[in-house]
Amino acid sequence: MNATPKRVEHQLTDKGYVPVYTTAVVEQPWDNYTDEDHAVWATLFERQREVLKGRASDEFLASQEAMGMTPDRIPKFSDLNPILREATGWELIGVEGLLPELDFFDHLANRRFPVTWWIRKPDQLDYLSEPDLFHDLFGHVPLLMNPVFADYMAAYGRGGVKAHGIGPEALVNLTRLYWYTVEFGLIRQPDGLRIYGSGIVSSKGESIHCLESDAPNRIGFDLERVMRTRYRIDTYQKTYFVIDSYEQLMEATGPDFAPIYEKLARLESIPAGDVLESDAVFNKGTGEGWLDEGGD
Numbered sequence: 001m002n003a004t005p006k007r008v009e010h011q012l013t014d015k016g017y018v019p020v021y022t023t024a025v026v027e028q029p030w031d032n033y034t035d036e037d038h039a040v041w042a043t044l045f046e047r048q049r050e051v052l053k054g055r056a057s058d059e060f061l062a063s064q065e066a067m068g069m070t071p072d073r074i075p076k077f078s079d080l081n082p083i084l085r086e087a088t089g090w091e092l093i094g095v096e097g098l099l100p101e102l103d104f105f106d107h108l109a110n111r112r113f114p115v116t117w118w119i120r121k122p123d124q125l126d127y128l129s130e131p132d133l134f135h136d137l138f139g140h141v142p143l144l145m146n147p148v149f150a151d152y153m154a155a156y157g158r159g160g161v162k163a164h165g166i167g168p169e170a171l172v173n174l175t176r177l178y179w180y181t182v183e184f185g186l187i188r189q190p191d192g193l194r195i196y197g198s199g200i201v202s203s204k205g206e207s208i209h210c211l212e213s214d215a216p217n218r219i220g221f222d223l224e225r226v227m228r229t230r231y232r233i234d235t236y237q238k239t240y241f242v243i244d245s246y247e248q249l250m251e252a253t254g255p256d257f258a259p260i261y262e263k264l265a266r267l268e269s270i271p272a273g274d275v276l277e278s279d280a281v282f283n284k285g286t287g288e289g290w291l292d293e294g295g296d
């Protein structure tokens with residue numbers, strides 16, 4: 001089934017310039033999914049569950065199982081919501097695609113996670129330039145079952161509303177934090193580095209690349225360092241930041257960001273692939289395959 005939303009503007013965000021829709025919350029049109037839609041879900045679900053064994057964080061995998069998502073058909077938001085609400089007070093709402101920033105922040109602050117209702121086509125299994133149902137539901141939703149991560153996401157939403165009021169530079173800093181944690185974060189488990197970022201878990205290629213390739217940097221999480229770091233939207237990341245725990249993330253982001261935004265406004269941004277003296281380095285990337293240009 002095709003989405004037929006009204007395009008209003010393009011916004012540079014998650015995965016490049018993408019159309020942002022005015023369309024408000026929509027009911028998931030579950031009965032209209034085609035066999036092909038369900039088959040795409042099944043293929044991606046089974047493929048990623050296999051790839052993520054031993055690669056995704058234990059917490060992500062366990063949460064995904066606890067939610068009861070299965071490969072046989074696209075899950076219904078209305079089946080997942082009671083489970084999610086019971087666990088952490090979050091709920092899923094259907095949307096056509098990316099929302100204007102302030103709307104997005106407001107939903108998060110109120111523990112509503114917007115999920116794109118439509119799913120990619122069979123010839124788009126490996127890459128899509130905007131979020132679809134698979135990225136949002138398979139990638140983002142499982143960790144909302146985790147109480148600490150669930151609180152982090154709501155705090156991020158409140159922080160977004162605040163940053164929006166401060167100005168565009170503050171928003172750039174905050175968006176980098178989202179990018180390098182929620183979308184592309186790694187976590188250190190006793191048995192090694194694992195993935196928790198949604199942009200990674202919904203991509204087969206990057207799931208392998210981020211942990212096993214020598215090319216990217218893997219660096220310990222540091223709030224201000226992350227907020228200063230530019231990123232690539234069109235290739236695998238040059239740098240991944242590693243947290244020790246979701247509690248660490250929650251604690252590090254607890255303080256008021258207003259003075260941090262003010263301080264960072266006076267500092268240069270850091271190119272995506274740079275490694276600094278002060279970094280806690282797990283892996284210094286070889287840079288193999290990096291493109292020089294691209295706004296990072």
Ligand code: PHE
Binds near residue numbers: 152155158160162163
């Ligand atoms: N503490 C941040 C602020 O004052 C809010 C925030 C929390 C942002 C968690 C991101 C993640 O703006």
Ligand code: FE
Binds near residue numbers: 014135183199
């Ligand atoms: Fe995302």
